[in-house]
Each structure stands twice: as structure tokens, then as C-alpha cells.
Amino acid sequence: MSVTEAAPPARAAGTAAPSRFRMSWQVLLLGLFGLLVLLSVARVLTGANDITSGGTFGAALGLAVPIGLAALGGLWSERAGVVNIGLEGMMIFGTWFGAWGALQFSSPWAGVIAGLIGGALGGLLHAIATVTFGVDHIISGVAITMLGQGVTQYLSKLVFEGMPGGGETQSPRVPAPERVSIPGIGEPLQTLEAKGWFLLSDVAGLLRGLTQNVSLLTIVAILLVPLSYWLLWRTAFGLRLRSCGERPVAAESLGVNVYFYKYVAVIVSGALAGLGGAFLSLVAAGIYREGQTGGRGFIGLAAMIFGNWRPGGLAGGAALFGFTDALQLRQGGVSVHALLLVIVLLLVAFAVYQAVRHRHVRAAVISAACALAVFVVFAVTDTVPDQFTSFTPHLATLLVLSLASQRLRMPAADGVPYRRGQAS
Template sequence: MSSEVQTGPDPVRVRGKVERGGRPRLSYPVVLLLIAAALLLLSLARVVTDTQSLTDARQWGSALGLAVPIGLAGLGGLWSERSGVINIGLEGMMMLGMFGAGWIGWQYGPWPAVLAGVIGGVLGALVHAVATVTFGVDHIVSGVAINILALGVVQFLAHLWFGEGTEASRQGGNDKQSPRMDPLGEMNVPGVSGWLADIEEQNLFFVSDTAGVLGALVSRVSWLTVIAVLLFFATWFLLWRTSFGLRLRSCGENPVATESLGVNVYLYKYLAVLISGALAGLGGAYLAVFIRMYQDGQTGGRGFLGLATMIFGNWRPGGVAVGAGLFGFMDALQIRGGGDTVHAILLLFAVLLAVVAVWQMVRARRLTLAAGFNAGLAVLLFAWWAATDTMPGELVTASPYLTTLVVLTLFSQRLRVPRAIGRPYRRGQST
């Protein structure tokens, strides 16, 4: 197969340099500069608001842990939708993965639990693949059905296998949860974690803040978190640096043209959806291993947040990782920081929106509607921050979901959806 598949006016290249309309990608120096600017904003917000938890290593460690299942769900959605199959059944696949991990984990340990979680997610994905790829069922309908079916299945099996009178019930299980499993263990980087902790304690502007954030990456990190990070790199390499990835992505752009080049489109769609389910199931297994049991309702909509990170990330692994980190950070804030910390984020968001508004005006050389909207929103958030001292508990709890809405609204104009996503495909069709 050639190194380029034509899918209309915009090419999809195997090296991934151009995605649409010649829009350049961010270079590594620019990415590093953006990261430094974000750390500087966090440092300034910490000093102005006197909210130490903004850059605390424990806060960021919690955020990293909460971001992993969201990121895995988003990565799963990326695999499926890059092949042209919409997968809103990620939440259900996470449920199946979490249940499988909880069921196997209390009997055989955490690593077999991880494998069981992956298998649970694959089983849910197989149902979705058969319905959408083979029988042409509407992708949205199938995804909703997977979510509903998975919820019923795990609740029924929990009652059957963990309920009163079972061996699991005599070891602490019940209709809503499995018995506890052994802990998986954590990773620390010798020397580096202690050194960064010492720098953080010195309370130096920017330096200690950076040490706090970096410390979360090298101290008490779950092995599943390390695996998740490797999976992001593996996804990027496979989908954007190999002929396999080129073929899979071309199935989501123009399956008819891809078929004409001898590619088995059905096979690639099946593989993509099954990998999607495996990643979502791994996200569910992570939750089970994290709390050391299956617990009813523990997924808590993280599959849907994963879809949001996929859209925010423009169907790219790096964007998904950034989105998952953002939502994980907001989730950790409302769990660990409370109203005062979330209140400090208002100032941070106000500054970010003001910067975005200025950049949009400079780029367009005039006051655009989007720039005016962002500037107005920045003023309102700043006024809200200045007029209050804390956030109501209800808004603190809803902050991750409000962040999702705001982020998707701001970035919706830069999205590049796979062209053939959600469209029915039949082998041999001409259009």
C-alpha cells in the first residue's frame, strides 16, 4: 500500500505531518514552552490565592490516578472512531471490565484481575462490533444498548456470585461489591522522588511548584499507570508510524477507497473496536484494582468523560492525554481540595480565557465573535472569583463536568472528525 491514501480534498499521511488543510502541528519546543507557561500560571495562582494544593505532589498524584481510567476510555474511543465506528458504549465496557477484575481479583490477585478486566471489555466490544460492522446497526443505538445491557449484566451477576449465601459473601462481598483483593503495588524512582520532595518543601516560586508536579510522576505511581502511559505511546506509534495504522485510519476516512487498495475493511474495523473495548476494560480494571474490589456504580460516568477527552484531543493520543489530565485534575480538586481550591481555579480559568481571547484577536487582526465571547467569560469568572471566598459544595462536585462543557465549547471549532465516522459500510459498495 502506498504511503498516502486520498480520501477527498485532504490527505492522510503515514507520517502524520499534515492532518487537514496544511495546518502545522506543534513542535516539541513549543509544547515544552506551553508546559512551562502552564506551570508558571499555576505558580502565580498559588501565590495570589494562597492555595498550596494547586501544586502539591499529593494533589497531582491523586489527579494522575483519577486521569488514568478516563484516559484509557478516551484512548479506546480513539481506536474505534479512527476506524469509523462510533463507540459510546465505553461506559458499559468499563463496567464489564471492572466486574471481571473484581470477580477474579479476590480469588487470584490483582494481575489476573487486570487480564479479566481486559477480557470483559473485549466481550462488550465484540457485541458492539457484530452489531455495527456486521449487521449495520446504528452506532449510537448499539452503544446505548451496550451501556444498558452491561449495567444489567453486572448487577445480576453481582447478586448471583457475591450475594447472600455465596462464598464471596462470607469473605466480605454482597450484592453491591466483591470481596477485597490484594494490593497491586506502587513504583518509586529511587533518589529522585526524595530530592523533589525536599525542593517542594522549600516553597520557592515556580521551582517548588514544578518539583511538586514532577514529584507526582515519580512517587507512589501504580504499575497500571505506567502501563497506561506506555499504551499512549504505543497507540501513537502504531496509528501514525506504521502501515497498519495508516490502513486503519483510512477505514475511518474513506472505506470504499481503502477497499479498492486490497484492505480488508471489516477486519480492521473489528480489530479497532476490540482494542477499544480492551482499553476501556483496562480502565475498569484499574478502578477495581485501585479500590481493591468491584463496587456498583464506581465507573461514575468515566466512559463518557473519556469520550469528551477524545473529542477535546481531536482524536489524537496526545490530546486525549491532556484532556484526561485536565479532567483528572478537576476531579482530584473536588475530592481533596474542596471549595477553596476549586475557587482558586476560577482565577486560573479567567487568565487562560483572557490569553485565548488575545491570541484569537491577534491571529484574526480584529475582534472576532469567539474572542469577544472568551473575553467576556474571562471577565465574568474574574468578577466571580473576586466577589466570593469559596465555592458551593454542589458546584465543587459538578466542577469536572462543567469543565468538560467549557473545554468542548472552546475547542469545538478546531475539531477534525474522521470523515466516514458512523456511516454504514458494505463490502463492494460504490459510494
């Protein structure tokens, strides 16, 4: 029996429907283009050419993939009503099993499958604890993260210690998936990028970073975003799964096996997080190291929340966090200093939007004051201290969540304990 969405209540005649902002692919692409224009302005005014170089965008893509996969895993779980704080632990399982599988079978794709299985096992443990036994979702997630750290430490000592190049905290070098490029456009794009023209050179840098020397696993990860959207929003399976995160009692009354869909969602969530972990050991580093995830599971959770529990939004959030991480890794304080000017322009635009569109004078004044403060810091400094640049991705996470908090809507039954046959 299928689940149907309830119709909205009828409005009185002559009453206009309230306008509501909806994140769509068109809005997301328009926003990314506007951000590229602001980055181009900052590059021209500051001379920080690396801020939009092909190398920066390529590094940002690689850094965004594990965050995006963790965010996508969180989306699957929370759309079914299960909070997954254990994404970090499932990524840890993925890093270790990914390296082990690649070494054991001398194939990076065997490592990818092993990473998926390792993360899925973490998801299965989370599902057993939360769905079957009713353990608090936060407690279970934290426990799985701690379990992942302890189990992988033990397994490293058991398996990698004694191998050539291995040890109790790392594996030997592992084979990496193949990298591909679109032929014939690399050199023309690099030539156009080197000219330093406004916007055109920045677009060339973006295209070069996204089309040259890209891992096949990166392409697979990108394709998983539209695939997840199609499965969750365009199929009966996805409608039933999402109903378990909105109204599980109503879904049960219509014949949906709520336990089954929650289990599927959390196991898929773990598998996606494990794939993100495997990406770190197989592609990003070419080796497993203890502590390799570096909190990316939690940043992925933040990207999912920023994206309002939607695939397009979380992809944008992952790209943003990956870009800030790439900046601090490449030119450090110089690029981050140029990024301050971008923040000033964004705050000014936000202040104008609040004043003109919504007539929120208080919000506009606060945004304008923040823009002035950031501009003063930008004007009186030439670079940003290294201690601050390493914190840039985490600061971006906090700022984005604080600015987007008023427009967020989590699934209604997310984190709510469910028992079969309970009253609504």
C-alpha cells in the same frame, strides 16, 4: 496491497499555503508548562498551596488513567469509522471482571487480564451489531452500557454475595498491583515543594506526584499512548485501519479487508476501556462497587474529541479532567476558587491571541467579557460551594469541548454505515 494517502492538490505559483494549527508533542508540552506557570501564579496570589502539591498531582494522575484509557479505546474505534458510545458499558465490564479475576486467581495481574477480556467482549458485541448487522452505532453503544449495568448486577448477586466483605453491590477487597517510586528524590522534592518558591516548588510538586508511589498499572497505561500512536500512524497496519475510517470504499478497492480492521479496532477499543475499568477496581478503590465508573467512559469520549482524535491531545484532555477532579476531592471549594483565577488568566490570554494573531475582535471581546465576569466572582467570594465543586470535572468537560469545537476534524466516515461492495 498497500493503501496510499492521496496527494494534496497543486497550488498556483506564488500562493502561500494557509497556516494550520497542528497538535504535536512539543506544543502539548509547551502548553502544559504554560498551565503550570499559571497555576503557580494562582498559588502565590491565593495561598492555596494544595493546587500544585505532590499529593494533588499524584491524585490527578490516578484519576486521569481510567479516563485516558477510555479515550484511547474511543480513538481506536473511531479511527476505523465506528462510533463507540458504549465505552461506559465496556468499562463497567472491566471493573467487575477485573475484581473477579483478581479474587479468583489471587493475583492483581490476573484481574488486569480478566478486565481486558471483559471489555473486549463488550467491544465484540458492539462490532457484531454495528459492522456485521449494521445497527446504528449510538443505539448499539447505549444498549451495551445498559447491558453492562444489568449483567454485572446479576453476576455480583451470583458470585460476590455471601463472600466475606462482599455483597450484591460490591466485592470483597482485591489485591492491588505493586507501586513503585524513583528512589532518592522523594524527600528532596518534598523539601523544595515546602519552601513555596514560585514555579520551582510547583515543578517539585509535579515531579513528586509523578515519580513517587505510582502503580505499575499506571505506567503500563501511560506507555499505551505512544504505543497506540506508533501502531496507528507509523505502521502499514495503522494506515489500513485509519483508511477504513476515512474512505472505506477506496480501501476495499485496494484490497483492504474493511470488516476485519473494523472488528480489530472495536475489540481493541473495548479491551482498553475494560483496562480502564479494571484500574478503577484494582488500583483506585481496591474493591468493586456498583456504579464505580461514574460516567468516566463518557468523559473519556469527551477527552478523545477534545484531543481531535489524536493520542497526544486525548492524553492532555484526560490530564485536564483528572486534575479538576483531584482538586475538588482534596481541598474542595478552596482549590476550585483558586482555579477561577487560572480561568481568568487563560481567558485574557485567549482574548489577546484572538485580537493580535487572528484579528477576531468579536471573539476577543467575548473572551474578555467572560474573563471580567469570572474575575468578579473570584473577587467577591472566598470559596466555592460544595455543590459546585462536585460538578467541576463535568463543567471543565463542557467548557473545553465548546472552546475546541471549531478546530475539530473527525474521521470522514466515522459513524457512516458500510457494506461490502457498495458504491462510493
